Amino acid sequence: MESTRVHSTVKPMEGQLIRKWKVYPGRSKFCWNGRFMCAPDYSGFFCCLALVVVTGALFFARDCEYLAREVTPAIPVIGGLLFIFILGTLCRTTLTDPGVIPRATPEEVLDIEKQMTEQNQNSSQDAANGTYVYQAPRYKEVEIKGRKLKLTFCHTCQMFRPPRASHCSRCNNCVERFDHHCPMVGNCIGKRNYRYFYLFVTSTTIMCLYVLACNVAVIVLRSLKTNVGDAFKESIASVIEGVVCIGSLTSVGGLACYHSYLVAMEMTTNEDIKGSHSSKRIKDNINPFSHGSCFKNCCFIICGPQHPSLMDRRGFTYVQETPGTNQHTNDGIQHV
Numbered sequence: 001m002e003s004t005r006v007h008s009t010v011k012p013m014e015g016q017l018i019r020k021w022k023v024y025p026g027r028s029k030f031c032w033n034g035r036f037m038c039a040p041d042y043s044g045f046f047c048c049l050a051l052v053v054v055t056g057a058l059f060f061a062r063d064c065e066y067l068a069r070e071v072t073p074a075i076p077v078i079g080g081l082l083f084i085f086i087l088g089t090l091c092r093t094t095l096t097d098p099g100v101i102p103r104a105t106p107e108e109v110l111d112i113e114k115q116m117t118e119q120n121q122n123s124s125q126d127a128a129n130g131t132y133v134y135q136a137p138r139y140k141e142v143e144i145k146g147r148k149l150k151l152t153f154c155h156t157c158q159m160f161r162p163p164r165a166s167h168c169s170r171c172n173n174c175v176e177r178f179d180h181h182c183p184m185v186g187n188c189i190g191k192r193n194y195r196y197f198y199l200f201v202t203s204t205t206i207m208c209l210y211v212l213a214c215n216v217a218v219i220v221l222r223s224l225k226t227n228v229g230d231a232f233k234e235s236i237a238s239v240i241e242g243v244v245c246i247g248s249l250t251s252v253g254g255l256a257c258y259h260s261y262l263v264a265m266e267m268t269t270n271e272d273i274k275g276s277h278s279s280k281r282i283k284d285n286i287n288p289f290s291h292g293s294c295f296k297n298c299c300f301i302i303c304g305p306q307h308p309s310l311m312d313r314r315g316f317t318y319v320q321e322t323p324g325t326n327q328h329t330n331d332g333i334q335h336v
Helices: 043-070 074-095 106-123 194-225 228-234 236-265 269-274 294-303
Strands: 017-019 029-031 036-038 139-144 147-154 166-168 173-175 180-182 187-189 316-318
Touching (some): 043 074, 074 187, 074 194, 228 236, 236 294
Antiparallel strands (some): 017 316, 029 036, 139 147
């Protein structure tokens, strides 16, 4: 992993063309020369990966070998497919741009400041001394399917966030359709990786149930040939796997059930916690992002088109040295 801070590891020469990810102001980490990105607290990803790999290795080395011989060879095949699917969705969740919204360019910042100044001059003129009181408006309103929504101004990214977007304090980024920041996978969960996160937690839940059932089958089959105590002694690996799976089901299983509800309702965790679409707060408070039914919502989340990334991470920027200093900053960056 390589740091995104300008003054930490990357010190380009004056006038040098460098990749944009090297001067990105957020806290996100980039690898493979900007091809993949994740959150700064990506250690949770390695812990989660290690837990999946170690438990899977025990399962395939001990239980699958016994069940393939005593029951059917289809058991390790099904387990292998589930295992590969879990690893794939975990990596996609962690290394995919969650939907980071690029920060406003200097030209856009000036334009927004000009608009806000003009609005406040018209509404906040001080008649006593002829001066103007500058109060930046915090919201703008848009209408979606007949419902008015407020766009919050992000002072860090210097822009009005789109509907459903939120600023993640850990990654220091605004993320489209922000769901939550997940330290378990080491990334924000947003518009571009929510599908993979949901598939990861659901497939992990299925795998835990599958492994747990295989553990019970191994112990039962061995107890038929000997006593129960000896069966448990010969199945120490199965017992360890069963304990891990039961512990995982209490967390990952709960997540799978909760996010299945959110997928069916086309809501995010952020919206559910805030009660953004709750009829208890506002009468006839409909969800303008719902597609009309639970089935359509599920199809859109799981099978809908993949949204393109808004970040040009591997593009080039021309970094100019600030006059009077020996350091390179984001001032004067020209995009090419």
